[in-house]
Amino acid sequence: MTAGPAHQRRVLVAMSGGVDSSVAAALLAEQGHEVVGVTMKLWGGDSDSGCCSVSDVDDARRAAQALGIDHHVFNFADDFQRHVVDPYVEDHRLGRTPNPCVACNRHIKFDKLFRRADALGFDLVATGHHARLVADGHGARLVADGHGARLVADAGRAGAPVRVGRAADGAKDQSYVLHMLSQAQLRRLVLPIGGLTKAEVRARAAALGLVTAAKPDSQDVCFIHSGTGRRTFLGDRIPLAPARLVDTTGREVGHVASVELVTIGQRRGLDLGGDAERRYVVDIDRAAGVVTVGRQQDLLLTHQAVDGVSWSHEPEPGPLWFQCSAHGQPRAGRLEIGDDPSRATIAWDEPQPRVAPGQSVAFYGADDRADLVVGGGLAAAGPQRDGS
Amino acid sequence: MVHYLDNAATTPVRPSAVNVMLPLLTETYGNPSGAHRMARDANRVLDDARATMAEALGAQPGQIVFTGGGTEADALAVRGTVAARGGIPVCSAIEHHAVLDPVHHLGGRVVAVGPDGRLDLAALEEALDPSVSLVSVMLANNETGIIQPIAEAVEIVRRKAPGALFHTDAVQALCWVDVAEAAAAADLVSVSAHKFGGPKGVGVLVVRDGADPEPLLLGGGQERARRGGTQNVAGIAAMAVAAAETVAERPAALPRVAALRDRLADGIRAALPGVVETGVVGDGGPGAGRRHKTANICHLCFEGIESEALLFLLEKEDIMASAASSCASGAIDPSHVLLAMGFERDLAFGSLRLSLGYGTTEADVSAALAVVPAAVTRLRERGS
Numbered sequence: 001m002t003a004g005p006a007h008q009r010r011v012l013v014a015m016s017g018g019v020d021s022s023v024a025a026a027l028l029a030e031q032g033h034e035v036v037g038v039t040m041k042l043w044g045g046d047s048d049s050g051c052c053s054v055s056d057v058d059d060a061r062r063a064a065q066a067l068g069i070d071h072h073v074f075n076f077a078d079d080f081q082r083h084v085v086d087p088y089v090e091d092h093r094l095g096r097t098p099n100p101c102v103a104c105n106r107h108i109k110f111d112k113l114f115r116r117a118d119a120l121g122f123d124l125v126a127t128g129h130h131a132r133l134v135a136d137g138h139g140a141r142l143v144a145d146g147h148g149a150r151l152v153a154d155a156g157r158a159g160a161p162v163r164v165g166r167a168a169d170g171a172k173d174q175s176y177v178l179h180m181l182s183q184a185q186l187r188r189l190v191l192p193i194g195g196l197t198k199a200e201v202r203a204r205a206a207a208l209g210l211v212t213a214a215k216p217d218s219q220d221v222c223f224i225h226s227g228t229g230r231r232t233f234l235g236d237r238i239p240l241a242p243a244r245l246v247d248t249t250g251r252e253v254g255h256v257a258s259v260e261l262v263t264i265g266q267r268r269g270l271d272l273g274g275d276a277e278r279r280y281v282v283d284i285d286r287a288a289g290v291v292t293v294g295r296q297q298d299l300l301l302t303h304q305a306v307d308g309v310s311w312s313h314e315p316e317p318g319p320l321w322f323q324c325s326a327h328g329q330p331r332a333g334r335l336e337i338g339d340d341p342s343r344a345t346i347a348w349d350e351p352q353p354r355v356a357p358g359q360s361v362a363f364y365g366a367d368d369r370a371d372l373v374v375g376g377g378l379a380a381a382g383p384q385r386d387g388s
Numbered sequence: 389m390v391h392y393l394d395n396a397a398t399t400p401v402r403p404s405a406v407n408v409m410l411p412l413l414t415e416t417y418g419n420p421s422g423a424h425r426m427a428r429d430a431n432r433v434l435d436d437a438r439a440t441m442a443e444a445l446g447a448q449p450g451q452i453v454f455t456g457g458g459t460e461a462d463a464l465a466v467r468g469t470v471a472a473r474g475g476i477p478v479c480s481a482i483e484h485h486a487v488l489d490p491v492h493h494l495g496g497r498v499v500a501v502g503p504d505g506r507l508d509l510a511a512l513e514e515a516l517d518p519s520v521s522l523v524s525v526m527l528a529n530n531e532t533g534i535i536q537p538i539a540e541a542v543e544i545v546r547r548k549a550p551g552a553l554f555h556t557d558a559v560q561a562l563c564w565v566d567v568a569e570a571a572a573a574a575d576l577v578s579v580s581a582h583k584f585g586g587p588k589g590v591g592v593l594v595v596r597d598g599a600d601p602e603p604l605l606l607g608g609g610q611e612r613a614r615r616g617g618t619q620n621v622a623g624i625a626a627m628a629v630a631a632a633e634t635v636a637e638r639p640a641a642l643p644r645v646a647a648l649r650d651r652l653a654d655g656i657r658a659a660l661p662g663v664v665e666t667g668v669v670g671d672g673g674p675g676a677g678r679r680h681k682t683a684n685i686c687h688l689c690f691e692g693i694e695s696e697a698l699l700f701l702l703e704k705e706d707i708m709a710s711a712a713s714s715c716a717s718g719a720i721d722p723s724h725v726l727l728a729m730g731f732e733r734d735l736a737f738g739s740l741r742l743s744l745g746y747g748t749t750e751a752d753v754s755a756a757l758a759v760v761p762a763a764v765t766r767l768r769e770r771g772s
Contacts (some may be wrong), residue, residue: 059534
């Protein structure tokens with residue numbers, strides 16, 4: 001391959017066949033980088049919302065052709081089964097609430113794909129996530145978006161930690177699902193569209209004549225068919241057990257068909273016989289087959305245990321912001337780390353609803369760093385001091 | 389300079405075959421089924437091509453059915469025979485999907501192969517009974533190049549299922565095997581033009597007298613009502629030219645290409661540990677150890693790497709090769725052929741097929757020898 005301008009990098013762009021990653025590839029190509037697109041085939045089973053159907057691969061290939069870049073397909077289906085699908089099923093069996101997108105990012109996009117990119121001689125990997133890379137050092141911030149590859153490499157040389165920052169389009173922000181990235185990963189990552197709103201991304205795609213310009217956003221879990229849903233998917237793989245619904249006094253108020261499909265905090269889909277008051281799942285006892293429902297305030301806790309804690313740079317105990325679901329509001333608290341650095345406890349400033357075990361919790365900085373991811377972990381079932 | 393080592397996927401069209409096509413598209417373009425002079429001229433071209441293909445394949449001209457390629461020829465043999473005679477089809481586990489998929493679709497049986505990649509004849513005997521109406525065993529495998537024991541298989545079929553027809557998919561064979569002799573006992577034989585220097589989208593099914601597949605395509609009565617649709621005259625004529633050249637050149641091409649392949653396979657194996665070559669007999673010494681392989685295929689499995697990463701690095705160095713079958717999305721799945729031979733899934737993911745052709749040169753082999761071991765080593769070190 002030929003050497004280009006000094007700032008030119010060899011970038012592997014993960015192209016799902018959607019509009020965001022198509023425009024990500026377009027921006028990098030416009031900037032003169034040597035860009036190769038890759039679509040990961042992750043799931044061989046029946047699905048309609050996934051990123052690896054033949055038609056999605058076709059869309060990614062057509063977008064790459066329009067941009068004049070090479071396009072390849074990598075088959076990571078075995079790794080995806082082992083690291084994403086099997087744990088997803090097992091978590092449900094254990095009564096946990098997994099986030100398969102986080103697992104996929106952790107094991108597939110930012111591990112398997114990064115190692116592949118390294119072996120094939122790429123300097124950087126780009127994705128179409130709505131998030132920004134920010135050099136977070138010594139009071140100075142350098143936002144890397146449009147020219148991400150150059151700026152982040154410069155930040156890396158300057159020694160400032162690179163952070164995932166919230167996207168320009170707050171409604172589409174995906175920084176939450178990137179909370180597990182380390183400095184080693186962040187220094188090799190480019191997020192070209194994080195500085196654009198979704199409308200701007202679509203406008204760029206339309207201006208470039210990309211087939212993906214008007215494609216709807218992907219929804220839900222990519223390997224589960226939306227027609228048959230989670231119940232069928234899990235029911236084909238693990239036994240589903242019925243459970244009794246009781247209120248906080250122990251009075252039976254209904255039934256659920258499959259306790260494995262119930263999540264802490266869930267309100268919809270509970271057959272409570274026309275009860276006017278809003279009820280939430282506040283506790284699940286799988287062994288006894290009992291799901292307890294209560295009022296919203298019955299979910300409130302003063303503390304939340306977190307395990308599997310990782311930091312993008314150095315541990316930052318103390319006041320932080322915490323986001324507990326993909327589109328949830330950040331909540332303020334103080335993080336306490338014990339002897340085991342992988343476990344921590346959040347002391348909430350105000351009592352907060354219990355987080356379903358297995359859900360990802362992303363940590364954001366305090367004060368003027370509230371838009372920067374500093375770490376994250378998984379909500380644990382562990383000791384939780386009651387708020388009332 | 390591009391080094392094309394994917395001739396088992398498709399071949400460059402021979403210049404003589406290219407040259408025969410243009411006048412058939414611009415001057416002698418009549419419909420061969422018509423009544424006027426231009427139609428008769430086109431039909432004469434078809435008759436000549438039919439005679440040439442019959443000669444190359446050891447058949448009578450009336451036994452040649454022109455099809456739209458190898459897959460259609462296989463489908464006509466398998467589906468057409470079961471439609472005409474009832475019963476169930478049987479095939480080997482290493483067939484091309486053009487045979488394997490219709491056999492599965494029709495509820496047929498699949499016969500195992502040994503670790504050497506050759507049909508397990510005892511298992512074939514086991515699988516046969518009077519309900520079997522068709523047995524399909526390929527002449528040479530498309531991934532490994534391993535030549536199958538056709539004569540022995542036919543003998544078993546005649547004895548155990550005397551009512552069954554025998555089909556052989558000879559799509560990979562014509563350049564390297566005397567198909568007229570090797571498939572002489574088969575009732576149905578498939579070939580595809582683009583594997584021997586002809587264009588894509590043209591093939592032949594040899595239908596011996598008494599074999600009577602139901603047509604897949606009705607209408608028009610072409611090919612003695614065995615395959616409806618106006619013939620691709622230019623493509624068929626080009627196929628015939630390519631076939632005639634291929635057969636004429638075979639005695640000289642075989643030793644030349646076999647020597648290139650041996651140099652390639654021996655060189656890669658000498659340069660790297662952890663390499664398994666498929667279909668090698670005995671200790672895998674040069675020459676004799678590959679007596680059951682077509683001359684053109686160097687098929688290796690590398691421990692500790694994945695084919696798609698290797699192919700990427702080879703392509704960057706202008707070496708065009710392949711791994712196993714590609715699925716519709718373009719992703720590489722582990723080869724059903726290697727799994728049928730008992731390979732571990734991880735090793736099957738690390739396969740590489742370098743397939744030589746009539747145009748392959750010493751320079752192509754030297755380029756591959758300079759690139760493949762280094763690329764495998766890089767991938768092993770980086771752990772892709």
